[in-house]
Structure formats: C-alpha cells, structure tokens
Amino acid sequence: MSxxxxxxxxxxxxxxVSIIGLGCMGMSEFYKGGDGExxxxxTIHRALDLGMSFLDTADMYGPFTxxxxxxxxxxxxxxxxxxxxxxxxxxxxxxxxxGINGRPEYVxxxxxxxxxxxxxxxxxxxxxxxxxxxxPIEETVGAMAELVKQGKVRYLGLSExxxxxxxxxxxxxxxxxxxxxxxxxxxDPEDEILGTLRELGIGFxxxxxxGRGFLTGRFRRLEDLPEGxxxxxxxxxxxxxxxxxxxxxxxxxxxxxxxxxxxxQIALAWLLHQGKDIVPIPGxxxxxxxxxxxxxxxxKLTAGDLARIDAAAPRGFAAGDRYPDMRTVNR
Numbered sequence: 648m649s650x651x652x653x654x655x656x657x658x659x660x661x662x663x664v665s666i667i668g669l670g671c672m673g674m675s676e677f678y679k680g681g682d683g684e685x686x687x688x689x690t691i692h693r694a695l696d697l698g699m700s701f702l703d704t705a706d707m708y709g710p711f712t713x714x715x716x717x718x719x720x721x722x723x724x725x726x727x728x729x730x731x732x733x734x735x736x737x738x739x740x741x742x743x744x745x746g747i748n749g750r751p752e753y754v755x756x757x758x759x760x761x762x763x764x765x766x767x768x769x770x771x772x773x774x775x776x777x778x779x780x781x782x783p784i785e786e787t788v789g790a791m792a793e794l795v796k797q798g799k800v801r802y803l804g805l806s807e808x809x810x811x812x813x814x815x816x817x818x819x820x821x822x823x824x825x826x827x828x829x830x831x832x833x834x835d836p837e838d839e840i841l842g843t844l845r846e847l848g849i850g851f852x853x854x855x856x857x858g859r860g861f862l863t864g865r866f867r868r869l870e871d872l873p874e875g876x877x878x879x880x881x882x883x884x885x886x887x888x889x890x891x892x893x894x895x896x897x898x899x900x901x902x903x904x905x906x907x908x909x910x911x912q913i914a915l916a917w918l919l920h921q922g923k924d925i926v927p928i929p930g931x932x933x934x935x936x937x938x939x940x941x942x943x944x945x946x947k948l949t950a951g952d953l954a955r956i957d958a959a960a961p962r963g964f965a966a967g968d969r970y971p972d973m974r975t976v977n978r
Contacts, residue, residue, distance in 0.1 A: 651697065651698030652666050652698040652699055653665075653944065655850070655923060655926050656850065657772070657823045657824040657849075657850030657852070657926065658802065658821060658823030658824060658848060658850050659821065659823075659848040660802060660821055662771070662772065662801070662802045662823045662824070662850070663729075664729045664772075664926055665698055665701045665926075666919065666926060666944055667927055667928070667940060667944060668699065668703055668729075668731075668926055668927070668928035669690075669691065669702050669703065669930070669931070669937065670703045670854060670931075671691070671703060671704045671708070671713055671716070671717050672703075672708045672713060672930055673931070673932055674690075674716055674930075674932045675709040676708055676710075676712075676713070676877075684716060686932060686934070687716060687720070687932045688716070688720045689934060690931065690934050690937050691720035693934045695724055697937070697938070699937070699941055700727055700728055700729050701729045701731065701926065701928065702717060702721070702730055702731065703731045703852075703928045704731070704732045704733075705732055705736070705774075705776055706732065706761050706764075707733070707737075707738050707776065710740065711740070711764060714732060714761055714764035714765050715764050715765075717730075717765060718764060718765040718766040718767065719766075721765075722766060725767060728771075729771045729772065730767065730770055730771045730772070731771060731774065731804070731852075732765065732770055732772075733773070733774040733776035733804075733806060734753070734754060734757035734758065734761070734773070734774075734775065734776060735747055735748060735749055735774075735778075735806075736776045736777055737753075747776075747778070747780075747975060748779055748782075749775060749781075749782040749784070749787035750779070750782055751789065751790035752790075754775075754791055755790060755793075755794070758770070758773065759799075762799060768799075769798060769800065770800045770801070771800075771802060772803075772804050772824060773800040773802070773804065774804035774806045774824075774826055775787055775808075776806050776807075777806065777976075777978070778805070778807070778808050778978035784808075784812050784815050785815060785816075788803065788816045788819040789820075792819060792820035795820070802824070803820055803821070803823060804822060804824040804825065804852070805824075805825050805826070807975070807976040807978065808825060808977075809978055810839050810840060810843040812978060813840075813844070813847070814843065814847070817847050817849065824849065824851070824926075825840065825844055825850075825851055826852040826928075827852075827853070827977075828853070828854055828969055829851070829854075829918065829927075830855060830918065831858070831862060831895070831899065831914050831917060831956070832858045832861070832862065832883070832892065832895060832960065832964065832965035833855065833965065833969055834960075834963070835977075837962060841922070845922075845924065850925075850926065851922070851925045852925075852928055853925060853928065854928055855930075856914060856915055856918050856928070856929050857915070858883075858914070858965075859881065859884075860878070861892060862896060862914045863909075863911045864896050864899075864909075864911075867893070868889070869884055869885075869889060872884070880971060881967075881969075881970070882967035882968045882970075883966065883967040883968070885967060888966040888967035892965055892966055892967070895959065895964055895965065896910065898959035898960070899913055899914065899956070899959055902955055902956060906946065908942075908943075908946055911936070911939055911940060912939065912943040912946055913946070913956065915927055915929060916943045916944075916946035917953070919944065920948050
C-alpha cells in the first residue's frame with residue numbers, strides 16, 4: 648500500500664480530499680457490533696496516519712453523539728482533517744425522527760450546534776442531508792452560503808438531491824459535492840446525476856460504496872447480522888432479495904480471487920475507476936478493514952477487468968429498494 652493516499656478535487660473552488668474517505672456513521676448507530684468507542688477513535692487515528700483525511704459525519708448520527716466522537720478523535724489533529732458533516736434530518740434526543748428541515752433559521756442553528764459538538768471553528772464541507780421539499784432550495788442554500796461568508800463553513804454540499812434541485816442550488820452558491828449512494832449494487836447515479844454533476848463541475852461522494860457491507864462477502868444469511876442492526880429492516884437484506892443479491896456478491900468474489908484482492912477492494916477500485924471526480928467513503932470502526940479499504944487505491948483494473956465487473960453487476964441488478972421508504976431520496 649502507498650505511504651499516503653492521493654487526493655482528488657471536489658468541485659471547482661479548491662476543495663481537495665483523500666481519494667478514499669471514512670464514513671463514521673456506524674461508529675455510533677445503525678450498524679451493531681464492534682469493539683466500542685476506543686476502537687473507533689483508534690480507527691480514525693489510523694485513517695489520518697494513512698492519509699485518509701476525509702471524515703464524514705452528521706448531526707443525526709447517534710443522534711448527536713457521532714459528532715462528539717469524531718471531535719474527540721481529531722482533537723489536536725484538526726489541520727490533518729477535511730471534515731464533513733450534515734444537517735436536515737431532524738431528530739429528538741431520544742432518537743425519534745421528526746422529519747426533514749431546510750428552513751434557514753434551522754440551518755444556522757444546526758451549524759452552530761455541530762461546531763460546538765465537533766469542537767472546531769469551521770466545517771470544511773457542509774451538506775444538506777436530505778432535501779426539504781416544503782422549503783425552496785434557494786432559501787436553504789442561501790442560508791448555507793451565509794455560513795461560508797461568516798467563516799463557519801468552507802464548502803457546500805447536497806445529499807440525495809435530484810438533478811433539477813442541484814441546478815437550482817448551484818445557481819445560488821457553487822456546490823462542491825453531491826453525496827449519494829453509489830456502488831456495484833446501486834448504480835442509479837449513472838442514469839442522470841453524474842452527467843449533471845460533470846456539466847456543472849461538482850464532485851461526487853459515494854456513500855455505502857460496499858453496499859452497507861453486503862459486498863464484502865461477510866454476510867451469507869440475515870442471521871449473520873447482529874440483533875437490532877438497521878440492515879435487518881433493509882429491503883435488500885430480506886428473503887428472496889437477499890438470496891438474489893448474494894449471487895452478485897459471489898460473482899464479485901470470483902473476480903477478486905483472480906486479482907488476488909478482497910471483494911471490498913474490487914468494489915472500491917471499480918468506483919475509483921468510474922471517474923476522477925468520485926470519492927467513496929466506506930464506513931468501518933475496525934482498523935483492519937480500514938487498511939483493507941485504503942489498499943483499493945493501488946488496484947489497477949484493465950478494460951477487461953472492468954468489462955467482467957460490469958457483466959457481473961449490471962445496472963439495475965440488485966433486488967429490492969435501497970430504503971424501506973424511498974420518498975426522501977433523489978428529491
């Protein structure tokens with residue numbers, strides 16, 4: 648593995664991040680199992696040592712506790728970090744979902760609260776986590792742009808926004824990145840989103856690039872997931888969908904075996920080969936998987952390799968929706 652990961656640019660305003668980032672959500676919520684908070688902190692420290700400097704969190708993870716965890720991990724290391732967080736999915740302290748909120752006053756309130764929890768003076772990349780269809784995107788992004796003027800935020804992003812929304816937002820203030828699910832089993836961005844982003848000069852941050860862990864090959868049946876794990880309610884992990892999606896994993900495993908790498912590395916390398924404007928942010932709370940993910944940068948895929956992967960995981964192959972309720976994505 649290289650001494651340090653290389654960098655990629657997101658957008659046209661100067662934001663540069665490590666070619667692979669670290670999604671921190673599962674350190675606090677949704678995915679069960681793990682060795683506790685200290686292993687998560689150690690994983691973040693190891694990521695920074697590898698040059699994986701792009702850390703992704705959100706106020707809703709925990710809720711609120713993931714930002715505190717990340718803030719603790721980066722204390723004394725702030726200059727080595729490109730820090731991304733999000734607002735918009737409103738939750739109460741007991742975890743209840745209260746809806747999506749894009750009102751300007753809420754934007755300002757969330758930013759100040761995130762800065763305090765993270766223990767930093769500015770956020771490098773601030774995303775609207777989900778689009779609030781009851782508030783014009785121009786008003787939300789206008790409030791986000793004010794945060795840039797105030798020095799609280801450096802660059803702006805959107806998550807799970809539709810092409811028309813992205814265009815309207817970008818007209819108010821340049822958007823540096825769109826974060827949306829993209830992987831071998833979620834190739835929807837190829838239909839329209841990627842073309843829009845490239846036309847406007849916006850980078851793409853791919854979350855769940857390992858299919859919520861499914862593409863790692865570590866799950867052979869639903870029972871392999873711990874009790875209470877969010878994925879037990881995911882349509883793609885259910886019944887016949889699980890069986891059909893496992894066939895995709897087996898085909899990826901065969902390709903990985905020939906290349907003498909892991910299925911995770913194949914999935915990440917494939918994403919990196921889809922364009923120099925794409926940055927995957929696989930999540931993990933274990934150093935061994937982090938190091939495995941970082942090794943994906945060194946994997947070179949030939950045109951033949953890419954064709955075999957494309958045949959193994961064609962667009963639209965995955966069985967089941969990405970979420971139980973798809974109404975909040977691609978808005």
